Amino acid sequence: MKIRVLVSYKDSVLDPQGxxxxxxxxxxxxxxxxxxxxxxxxxxxxxxxxxxxxxxVIPELADRILANPIIEKFTWEIIE
Amino acid sequence: xxxxxxxxxxxxxxNCDHDTFHVLKDVCGQNTFYLWHKDHxxxxxxxxxxxxxxxxxxxxxxxxxxxxxxxMKELQEFAHEGGHVLGICxxxxxxxxxxxxxxxxxxxxxxKFLCEHVHLKIENDQTPFTNQGQKNRVLRIPIAHxxxxxxxxxxxIEEIIANGQIVFRYADREGRITEEANxxxxxxxxxxxxxxxxxxxxxxxxxxxxxxxxxxxxxxRIIFKSVIHHITNS
Numbered sequence: 545m546k547i548r549v550l551v552s553y554k555d556s557v558l559d560p561q562g563x564x565x566x567x568x569x570x571x572x573x574x575x576x577x578x579x580x581x582x583x584x585x586x587x588x589x590x591x592x593x594x595x596x597x598x599x600x601v602i603p604e605l606a607d608r609i610l611a612n613p614i615i616e617k618f619t620w621e622i623i624e
Numbered sequence: 625x626x627x628x629x630x631x632x633x634x635x636x637x638x639n640c641d642h643d644t645f646h647v648l649k650d651v652c653g654q655n656t657f658y659l660w661h662k663d664h665x666x667x668x669x670x671x672x673x674x675x676x677x678x679x680x681x682x683x684x685x686x687x688x689x690x691x692x693x694x695x696m697k698e699l700q701e702f703a704h705e706g707g708h709v710l711g712i713c714x715x716x717x718x719x720x721x722x723x724x725x726x727x728x729x730x731x732x733x734x735x736k737f738l739c740e741h742v743h744l745k746i747e748n749d750q751t752p753f754t755n756q757g758q759k760n761r762v763l764r765i766p767i768a769h770x771x772x773x774x775x776x777x778x779x780x781i782e783e784i785i786a787n788g789q790i791v792f793r794y795a796d797r798e799g800r801i802t803e804e805a806n807x808x809x810x811x812x813x814x815x816x817x818x819x820x821x822x823x824x825x826x827x828x829x830x831x832x833x834x835x836x837x838x839x840x841x842x843x844x845r846i847i848f849k850s851v852i853h854h855i856t857n858s
Contacts, residue, residue: 556777557730560733560809614776
């Protein structure tokens with residue numbers, strides 16, 4: 545199985561890298577761009593686990609190491 | 625006066641461990657030794673220092689992997705029992721990840737690695753790490769970091785201020801707290817802070833690089849002198 549975890553800054557935290565990318569897009573005349581938030585993607589290959597177990601362990605590991613809950617939030621999905 | 629025992633933690637990627645060791649041993653004349661991150665023993669240290677550098681290459685987030693080094697278990701117990709801990713630069717980032725200090729680090733506001741001398745104002749001289757300085761005194765100490773933009777929620781900041789936990793703030797040479805002096809964009813110009821109990825200090829600037837006048841400033845020595853004074857007299 546493969547899990548994808550997406551970590552990004554909380555909305556309340558400034559994201560200077562995202563802003564820089566946004567500014568670059570605007571200078572490239574993509575003037576419809578309103579905002580960019582940058583994040584990190586983790587693709588984690590795991591042994592087959594029950595849905596129940598996955599729902600327990602993935603948020604747990606994301607919270608313990610992949611994201612810093614003070615500044616970041618995360619979402620996850622099973623991709624394979 | 626008997627010498628104190630200072631342990632300098634070495635992670636893979638630490639690069640200020642030797643400078644810190646040199647200042648404590650040769651400049652301050654203390655009993656100093658390295659502590660390998662994989663060990664499980666603080667070797668009866670009176671004070672443990674987490675030095676600057678790039679532990680684990682700063683992978684994932686600065687300090688995020690070092691948090692899980694075996695020795696950190698003993699460090700947390702030591703800190704919770706009131707042992708003195710000083711985290712410099714990457715060491716500060718590790719202390720934040722360990723939640724021994726509140727808040728987190730973001731990338732510098734200008735997205736640049738900053739390596740320069742800055743001015744710091746002592747906000748609180750009633751801590752084990754600043755008792756040999758004076759409140760409002762301005763220190764000149766270098767910084768060298770990419771992720772030093774201190775962040776904490778407004779509620780946490782309110783609490784930190786109310787508890788007098790801010791120890792150093794980025795200032796201009798006259799000690800004015802300005803936006804311009806806030807090189808990395810830290811909330812409230814925070815450059816260093818202690819925990820509520822005041823036995824743990826984290827700071828982004830490098831006092832070990834400013835502890836001998838030959839190097840242009842010995843202002844950083846105040847921090848080491850203070851902690852030596854505090855532990856010796858307590």
